[in-house]
Amino acid sequence: MEAKAKDVDVLVRPGQAWWVGFGLPAAVAVLAALVYAYWPTLVWIEETWRNEPDYSHGYLVLPLALLLCWNRLDQITGIRQGISWAGLSLIALAVVMRLAGRLVYADFLDAWSMLPLIAGVVWVCFGFSVLRWALPAIAFLFLMFPLPYQAESLLSWKLQGVATDLSTIMLRVFGQPAVSEGHVIWINDLRLQVEEACSGLRIFIGVAALAFFWAAMVRRSWLDRVVLLAMAVPLAVMVNSVRITVVGLLYQVFDDSVSQGRIHDISGYLMIPFAFGLLWLVKVYWERLYRPLEQMTARDFVQGIGGA
Template sequence: MKPKKRRRAGGSVSRINLKDVAAAQPATQVLLPFESCGGVKHWVMLAIPVLLTVLYAYWPTFLWMEDAWRNEPDYSHGYLVPFLTLMLLVHRGDMFPGIRPSVSYKGISLIVLAILMRFAGRFLYMDFLDAYSLLPLIAGVVWTLLGSAALKWSLPAIGFLFFMIPLPYQAESLLSWKLQGVATSLSTVFLRVLGQPAVSEGHVIWIADQRLLVEQACSGMRIFIGVAALAYFWAVMVKRTWVDRVVLLASVIPLAVFVNAIRITVVGLLYQWVSGEQYRHGIHDWSGYLMIPTAFALLWGVKKFWENLYGPVEHLTARDFVKSTG
């Protein structure tokens, strides 16, 4: 009689097939370099019909945006946004992750979202919603053709296109109204510090018996949008931590309000010495021209100050330390 084999506690032991385990593991996404996916000619031939389709479908929207760029000073920077977007892509070219060899059908969801936004914009007479649908459309095309990794790489540049689209009228009016009030109050404080008998009533500053009206065009909206676009551009361009980028973006609102208040203060002081309407008109216009480069210079100063205050930390291993000490 053969002796029985002892069975381990807990039941029988089953064999594990390593091939089955490997197959059960989620496969990593294969990404191919740009050169191995048909070359430049292949992608140019693929991009031309896509661009022509977008131009045909969005031509009225592009005309609406161009009209705002041409006639509204707050959005005159819109002509530069597409070129700066290409510059961002070129700058981030060394971080390009690669192209997915197959089509990513999940990207169609963003294209469908863009189509729904267009329908809503048409039926609700919201031109801005039609324009904003460009962002998910471009993101969806990139996701579908190039993959999710390429989408993450291009998102900062796609987000920058937001600054070429005029804000909704309600949002623009509300923001402009708030900026007017803050600029009026801050300018009144500056004038008092400089010894002027200034009193504010709403959006009007009384300096002795002279009335200085802070109109909507002087609310600082142009500075705010321009500085915000530049801060976003710098935040993407610089190779710093996300904290540094947040600090740069957070400085936009106080910096725009400060520069606009300085402009109103200077105009109020010069109006005390200049009485001619023609000269006052020139002071008003030239102060508006100078406030944009002034705001850019201050933003650059904030950027350099923060970089010098918190420089990047260099991590050294023990071997690097020994080599550096000789």
């Protein structure tokens, strides 16, 4: 009996003729078709970036995703010569998601369907090895999409409560007679309202995006990356609570509405770079605390002895 030939991927380098003659033109054509098909959804996403401060970081997601791909170019093992039909499964999933989004009027589901569609196109045109290389950048694109309204409201409500309680504790540490009541902090006769806009959702999303980007960029173990991602949540909550605490303390000194308005706005602008700076310090500290060990194989050891 003759053994059946196995379906083995034929990998080529990006500079070879097949890539230039088929792979690259196919990718450009599919990209143009994707933009045309999703144009109304893309317009809705851009309007959200422009009008919603919580998603103003969306303009940076695509350039950072391309930078992430560029940083990982050396990790491409090869491009599959021919079509990988298995990638059609992801394209079919994207079609189902988009149809479901249109049926239930869920714009977010329509937007999310772009992710499996992009992944499926990469798989079909270039093979699974390229999909594995591009997967972190494709996953990073999720952060440019607005959250569903119900999820956004629930997350904002939870963040409001945590920020109120933590800020009340901080104010008491500084000797202020602070008492929390719902999402309101009373300091003597001063009523400090922690509104939905001050919930910290904007800084939470921004820090999460930056943490994911750094975790994908660094050449570290998965544990190191998980630690960096996990730090995004407590760090965002802490920075927002520090802002509310500082506002409460300064409101005791400046009691006119003009000064209080400036304090509120300036503190809001400063908390984003402050959070990014803290996240960078965490990253640097963790990298210095747990440095990767240099591994030496038996061949390297023998060659080292011979060279000596």
